[in-house]
Amino acid sequence: MKSTTVKPTVGRKSGPARGVRLIAGLGAMVAWGALLAAPAQAEAVPGETAATVSVPLRQAVADLPVADEDRTGYSRSAFRHWVDEDGDGCNTRAEVLVEEAVTPPDVGDGCRISGGEWDSYYDGQRVGNASGLDIDHVVPLAEAWDSGASEWRAERRMRYANDLGDARALVAVTARQNRSKADKDPAEWLPALSDAHCRYVTEWTAVKLRWGLTVDTREREALTSLAAGCPDETLTVEQAP
Template sequence: MAAEDRTGYERMAFKHWVDSDADGCNTRAEVLLAEAIEPPTVSGRYTINGGIWHSYYEDTDVQGARGLDIDHMVPLAEAWDSGASTWSAQERQDYANDLGDTRALVAVSARENRSKADQDPDQWLPSDPETLCRYIEEWTVVKSRWGLSADPGEATALTDFADSCRDTRITCTVAR
């Protein structure tokens, strides 16, 4: 547990939506293609058209990629507050484009992602209460994977929610 500090945070400190594997498809497109429940068509330089995605935060299907945001499970500002402020630019880029664990980035409705903003589970939870355990698991995995701290309110919320998720097993591979 540690206090958080947003001093010096700028979203641009986390270079995101890069094409890490140089296949012409940036991180946003990679997540969209991986999570589509009805595959979109892809044209040109990975222009995505059509398709359907399930936004689990509110248990709804979204048609077309334009209605989606790719959510950083632990928002960039929250990561900064929790330890990423001491990372190198490359480590922050790796975090912002983490395709090494499917729980790090998730396609959700733009509306729900924007209501979340930079808030942690002490301040915001998905609107579908049936997804609480999944959300808490994914949050905990990303924090653990990247060695990020939790502030006291966040830690209390995670512990309280975990009590109702006793059947959830959490495993992850450390990223750094």
């Protein structure tokens, strides 16, 4: 069968995907307070609309709840991935690769990807082969576990590990950068490209807020210092379902 260039039907939301929107208002701030007050392990009620909140980046960092981290009982297998949630034959890894390609790849039988080009924003490298890319969880699975996901049900952890609802959650980067990062937080690791730091801090903060995750003291200090040197643009986050 001849391979064709395709676009997955699920994809990720493009609105807040690549940074910020300049949105303000009292109503948004009230919603933000309600979001932060919710426990990290809270599950959405079926039929409810997810809350969307907007707040300046530095305030968002300041509002992150602080708690000690605990990795007791962690196993990567507690976060099932990569899944084909929509049943179109392409798993989460493939969905991200197709969406983030700067030169669209060919996608053949069994969602086999060939050709295409990608820009790894962590190090500014152009990559011409999907096998040279990892799909990074911006907030690593182990870090999520430490920060509240240990209290979640398995189904919610699976949704976290395959989050296509916000393009800041998963990113295609060079394998070297992903493996250098491992499970480190921004107090321990930042992208090799210094120009990428503000984007990275924004995306890290957005993911923590989206999923109601906490930060530890050193992580908060690092985020605060980094955000101080970034544009204080408004961060828009939709609470995870």
